[in-house]
Amino acid sequence: MKIAQRMEKLSPSVTMAITALGRELKAQGRDILSFSAGEPDFDTPDIIKKAAIKAINEGKTKYTSVEGITETKQAIINKLKRDHGLDYKLEHIVISNGAKHSLFNLFQLLINKGDEVVMPAPCWVTYPEQVKFSDGVPVLIETDDSTKFKITAEQLKKAITPKTKALLLNSPSNPTGAVYSKKELEEIGKVLEGTDIVVLSDEMYEKIIYDGSEFTSAAQVSEDMFERTVTINGLSKAVAMTGWRFGYIATPKIKIVKAMIKFQGQVTSNVNTMTQYAAIPALEGKADKSIAIMRAKFEKRRDIAVKAFNAIKGVSCVVPKGSFYLFVNIKEVTDNSIKFCEQLLEEEGVAVVPGLAFGAEGYFRFSFATDLESIEKGIKRIKKFIEKY
Template identity: 80%
Template sequence: MKIAQRMEKLSPSVTMAITALGRELKAQGKDILSFSAGEPDFDTPDVIKDAAVKAIKAGFTKYTSVEGITETKQAIINKLKRDHGLEYNLDNIVISNGAKHSLFNLFQLLINEGDEVIIPSPYWVTYPEQVKYSDGVPVFIETDDSTNFKITAEQLKNAITPKTKILVLNSPSNPAGSVYSKKELTEISKVLEGTDILVLSDEMYEKIIFDKEVFTATAQISKDMYNRTVTINGLSKAVAMTGWRFGYIATPKVDIVKAMIKLQGQVTSNINSMTQVASISALEGEADKEIEAMRKEFEKRRNFAVKAFNDIDGITCVSPKGAFYLFVNIKEVTENSIKFCEQLLAEEGVAVVPGLAFGKEGYFRFSFATDLESIKKGIERIERFTDRIKNVDYNE
């Protein structure tokens, strides 16, 4: 039996593969410190777990409408209004099995063969893979440390062609933790005025912000930006609900919503009913104290890790304004991030993700969504490894 040709367009997730390898080695009894997964080490807040248990005991265990129950959709609407002053109706919301599922649905229903999708680089590994699987063409805009890994309006203007269909924005970003300011988003919005380009704004990490930075939702920039933006969000990262699989979109474009419901109805139907009920607690702010406590701890870890990496000879690290990743520059040591990460895991038992997986060679992604003691030990091992290979021609 031959596997369908379309699968040849799809590459395995490097982050998932390294995380799985780290777990496998740990299960074999090896001393492994993993900084590869984008998963908070905190437990889901009790108020959310209690709501799920209550729903189960009450018998709320059946199918729901494909796009989610009215109560949860209303909680999303309330959240977007409360946090960003954005107005949506029930027919503007679809709940899916995590933001990754939301994105897959969107690319499948929006992209025709040859449509171009602009993606800032470095990027979350899933964006270009889903675009290619949907017969689209990823167009990358390169960024680096000097711009805090953010694109400029001028770069966007130069990347647009008659085939451009979508711009993907991710703020705060994975893997670099970049946060676009209101001014930067306004400049980007002006480039898009007069075009039919849609913006898919991935705002999954919006609650994980540092240095008193102010998060700006893309859709709140202007009426024009509101009308062209599909906001993608969820509860996995900020509320430590990775396994609950809750993602959603919000858009004034009802035709997109209807198409997404039709597609999802033939693939997964609704997300599990208990998660929908439990998520209302998080969306309505009942876990805000826990979210803030997690954010503070992430900031503490970030502060330590950034300083520790910048104290290593040959390594530099921009301090991210959001999310829980560092995108560490190892260009003075090697441009071969895959070899660096493979040897680091083999020799020191430290799992990080090569920058090439995110479209950027000469870096690795380090997740600080783990305890401070492990972070200290991990960076000590990385320093030891880096010192050892300095005099080796590591680019061969």
């Protein structure tokens, strides 16, 4: 039996592979500290769990419409209006099994063979893989420490070709924590005026933002951007609902919504019903106190970790404005991030993700979504490893 050729386009997730290897070594009795997974170490807030239990006890366990129940869709609409001043209708929303699922659906319905999707690099490992699987071409615009890992309007203008179908933005970013300001998004929007380019705005980390900064959604910077933007979001990171699998899109582009419902209807149908009910209090802001507590702890960890990494000779780290990752520069230490990370795990029992996996050699991603004691212990091991590397 032969596996379909389309699978050859798809590379395994490096983050998942390293996380799995770390767990395997830990099961063997090794003292492993893992900073590879993008998962908050906090539990889902009680108010959300209670909403799911209530739904189960009330027998709300049947199929729903493919795009989600009205109550949850309305909660999404209210959230987007409250947080960003955006006006959506029920027919503008589709709920999927996590933002990763939303993105896969979008690429499948938008991309024809050879269509280009422009995205800043470094970027989440899933973006280019899903584009390639959909017969598209990922076009990576390189960024680095000097630009705080953000593209400029001028870079975008140069990257656009007649084949450009979409611009994929992720703010706050995985893996860098970069956050685009309102002015930067306005400048990007001006470049797109007069084109048919769709903006796919992944805003999964919008609630995890630091230094008192204000998050700006791509769709809110102008009427033109609102009309061309598909906002992708969910609850995995903000309220520690990773395992619940809840993501959604919002867009006034009815053609996209209808196509997504049609596609999802033949692949997964609805998101599990209990999760949809559990999401309502989170979307209504009833878990905001829990979010604030998590964010404050993340910020404290960030500050301690950045200071510790920048004290290591040959290592530097830009202070991330959002998410819970550091993208650590090790170019003075090595030009092979995969080999570096493999040896670090084997010799010191520390799991981090090589920068090459995100399209940027000479870095590694360090997740500080874990306890402070482990972070400090892990960085000490990394320092020891680098000194002898």
